[in-house]
Amino acid sequence: xxxAVAVAWMARLCAVAAAVAALELLWVRRQLADRGVFAxxxxxxxxxxxxxxxRWLADHVLSYPGxxxxxxxxxxxxxxxxxxxxxxxxxxxxxxxxxxAVRFRGAYNGGSDAMLIIVALAIALARTAPGSALxxxxxxxxAAQLVLSYFVSGVAKLADPAWRTGRALPILVRLPHYxxxxxxxxxxxxRALAAxxxxxxxxxxxxxxxxxxxxxACLALLAFGAGFHVVNAVVFGLNRFLWTWxxxxxxxxxxxx
Amino acid sequence: xxxxxxxxxxxxxxxxxxxxxxxxxxxLCVRFAVDGGAGPLGAWQPIDRLGARxxxxxxxxxxxxxxxxxxxxxAVDQLVAELGELDLDxxxxxxxxxxxxxxxxxxxxxxxxxxxxxxxxAYQVVTxxxxxxxxxxxxxQWKIVIPDGSDYVLSPVxxx
Numbered sequence: 001x002x003x004a005v006a007v008a009w010m011a012r013l014c015a016v017a018a019a020v021a022a023l024e025l026l027w028v029r030r031q032l033a034d035r036g037v038f039a040x041x042x043x044x045x046x047x048x049x050x051x052x053x054x055r056w057l058a059d060h061v062l063s064y065p066g067x068x069x070x071x072x073x074x075x076x077x078x079x080x081x082x083x084x085x086x087x088x089x090x091x092x093x094x095x096x097x098x099x100x101a102v103r104f105r106g107a108y109n110g111g112s113d114a115m116l117i118i119v120a121l122a123i124a125l126a127r128t129a130p131g132s133a134l135x136x137x138x139x140x141x142x143a144a145q146l147v148l149s150y151f152v153s154g155v156a157k158l159a160d161p162a163w164r165t166g167r168a169l170p171i172l173v174r175l176p177h178y179x180x181x182x183x184x185x186x187x188x189x190x191r192a193l194a195a196x197x198x199x200x201x202x203x204x205x206x207x208x209x210x211x212x213x214x215x216x217a218c219l220a221l222l223a224f225g226a227g228f229h230v231v232n233a234v235v236f237g238l239n240r241f242l243w244t245w246x247x248x249x250x251x252x253x254x255x256x257x
Numbered sequence: 258x259x260x261x262x263x264x265x266x267x268x269x270x271x272x273x274x275x276x277x278x279x280x281x282x283x284x285l286c287v288r289f290a291v292d293g294g295a296g297p298l299g300a301w302q303p304i305d306r307l308g309a310r311x312x313x314x315x316x317x318x319x320x321x322x323x324x325x326x327x328x329x330x331x332a333v334d335q336l337v338a339e340l341g342e343l344d345l346d347x348x349x350x351x352x353x354x355x356x357x358x359x360x361x362x363x364x365x366x367x368x369x370x371x372x373x374x375x376x377x378x379a380y381q382v383v384t385x386x387x388x389x390x391x392x393x394x395x396x397x398q399w400k401i402v403i404p405d406g407s408d409y410v411l412s413p414v415x416x417x
Contacts, residue, residue, distance in 0.1 A: 020319060027321035037329070037385040046265075046378050101268035105335065105378070108328055114271035149273040156277035168279030175282055176305035177330040179323060181313060233317040240324065242317070 006254035007126045011081045013247035014119045018078035018093045022071045033064045062103040070096050090124035112240035118145045119247045142251035147208050154205025166195025184235045218256035281404030283337045287387045289397035307390045329386045336379035
């Protein structure tokens, strides 16, 4: 896979991820208004001690009208990403995604916000200096973060006896805020199946660095990973993780090639 | 406050820990009275049962309501974490020696009424989440139940 092909695929998938992220927040925009749950007059109180230019900027960009503007800009830039080779849309996605994360005290949708910023940054660097070392570094950064995201997560799970003994998934599918569909919850509560699925997941996550050893290993791991994210999206509703993680896959494939 | 700003930039330095501990989560529950008067509050209900959900058929691709519910849960988790950092127990030991007037002066009748708790952004966000799950103009109260089943935070009854 060439660098140009990798960046083009990252741009297509990042476009979906950034558009979905913007549209989902626009869908629930009432909760971002001043009478909503995530009202800026409440959230801004933590910035009382920061230098006034930062506060001034935040008040203009992250107020309710400002946030709607940021989301509209992110959506427009996302739609332009696959069709415009200029770096501006990618830089706009980086800035908009970061602004939204800052507004929500660090993240709105956990790690998917971080991965969106990482992928958009890699595309922005690659399009700012196509074919240069900087472009390669951007892709390397995205590939490294992708591998780390699986590996760190897998190693952290190993410390928990519930994961090692196969009791983790039955616990997680019962967490009410994930709204796991009943058939999936019943299936993943079967002890033997939960143990096998849990260990498969641990093996995949802990084995992620193997993707860097050969193109074949990379393809196999990414195929498993794609299935893993689809299942997570269907079972746990983690749809944003599907699109943002898939968007980073071409970067790893490029470096593994 | 600089720490608060740095915390808001944590998307730039992700920790990549997902489901690393398979344990239950703190749960936000609300109860409310819709009469607007002095009537009793209803039964406690977890907000997960009160809120809407994204369509089961499309949520693998587009799940605005489910992701909003996850953001609510993150706010609850953040409040529990921030209360843990406040070390209120030590302060309450010190308060044992105070009389009622001292309590009133200090505004610390209970950890939940401690000004440091009330001023937390996470506390105010959680209060708004609770209000979003009650009928308009209802008197309400919220609490956070931790996985062992015990109450961790109980709000005052909030006027309509």
